[in-house]
Amino acid sequence: MSKFSYKVQDIFGNEDVVFMDKKKKKPDLFSNYEGFLDKFEDKKTTDDCYTPKEVMGIIIDYVNEKYPLIGKKIIRPFYPGGDFESVVYDSESVVIDNPPFSIISKICKYYIQRDIKFFLFCPHLTAFSSDIDCTHIIASADITYENGAIVKTAFVSNMFGNLKIIGDAALCQKFKELQERNKANLPKYEYPEHIITVSKVAYCVEKGVSLAIEKADVKHYRAMDAQKKHGKALFGSGFLVSNKAAAAAAAAAAAAAAAKKMDNVITWELSEKEKQIIERLSK
Numbered sequence: 001m002s003k004f005s006y007k008v009q010d011i012f013g014n015e016d017v018v019f020m021d022k023k024k025k026k027p028d029l030f031s032n033y034e035g036f037l038d039k040f041e042d043k044k045t046t047d048d049c050y051t052p053k054e055v056m057g058i059i060i061d062y063v064n065e066k067y068p069l070i071g072k073k074i075i076r077p078f079y080p081g082g083d084f085e086s087v088v089y090d091s092e093s094v095v096i097d098n099p100p101f102s103i104i105s106k107i108c109k110y111y112i113q114r115d116i117k118f119f120l121f122c123p124h125l126t127a128f129s130s131d132i133d134c135t136h137i138i139a140s141a142d143i144t145y146e147n148g149a150i151v152k153t154a155f156v157s158n159m160f161g162n163l164k165i166i167g168d169a170a171l172c173q174k175f176k177e178l179q180e181r182n183k184a185n186l187p188k189y190e191y192p193e194h195i196i197t198v199s200k201v202a203y204c205v206e207k208g209v210s211l212a213i214e215k216a217d218v219k220h221y222r223a224m225d226a227q228k229k230h231g232k233a234l235f236g237s238g239f240l241v242s243n244k245a246a247a248a249a250a251a252a253a254a255a256a257a258a259a260k261k262m263d264n265v266i267t268w269e270l271s272e273k274e275k276q277i278i279e280r281l282s283k
């Protein structure tokens, strides 16, 4: 592929995309960003963990505290179809990005050999597995990437002089707080009594209340009609159940400790069709 692009951003998060022609080693002025993204849409597999803006914000602030970035060009060369070896770096370039973990050692060596400053995401568990001349920053950071994958992430950098290992509790705390904020913003689904999910049963047993439902009282169910139009489903599937089973489950839930009132609750209602199925199940 002779054309590729990379992102350049400043410390305030303003982004620019530079399009390059690999053969000419100069910016390609005839491409456009949307076209570039469309081209690689199919290649966005679940293996590609894209970094949310808030995460990049935490990292850029962190680097800036240790190594002032004012006047520097923050380069993000790792992109679908990207080629970090063809990017033109200069003395003002600082690479801050989430690279493909499979070639992290090769990437670090490339930058170290050329004295290009970098701060890169890397896998937490294997953070010490390559003996590379850089600093390992461990923050025990559980990062939720754009594809929903939660990956414990560490960082590597050549911007911390003689330090080999940094265990940073303050950075750990920042990621913990972000995870908490993200959790609080997730919608909670509430289902009618005639829908039994594994979580409903778990809730009862964890509070010491047992529950048993007969086969004749249930129909296996993947998604409620109310959910389908929103492209949603019962997480892990569940059962649409008879009046008798619904009453038993409701009694068990009532016997368990009172549910904590939660914000952001979405209540899914039964459709007419589902009510008819329940009628049939209840006869």
Ligand SMILES: C[S@@+](CC[C@H](N)C(=O)[O-])C[C@H]1O[C@@H](n2cnc3c(N)ncnc32)[C@H](O)[C@@H]1O
Binding pocket: 048, 049, 050, 051, 052, 076, 077, 078, 079, 080, 081, 082, 083, 084, 085, 097, 098, 099, 100, 101
């Ligand atoms: C973990 S993803 C992160 C993407 C983006 N940097 C982010 O933070 O959201 C790594 C990306 O690097 C791309 N990649 C793979 N090999 C590359 C290379 N040699 N040069 C540049 N990018 C590459 C992959 O296609 C993938 O999109």
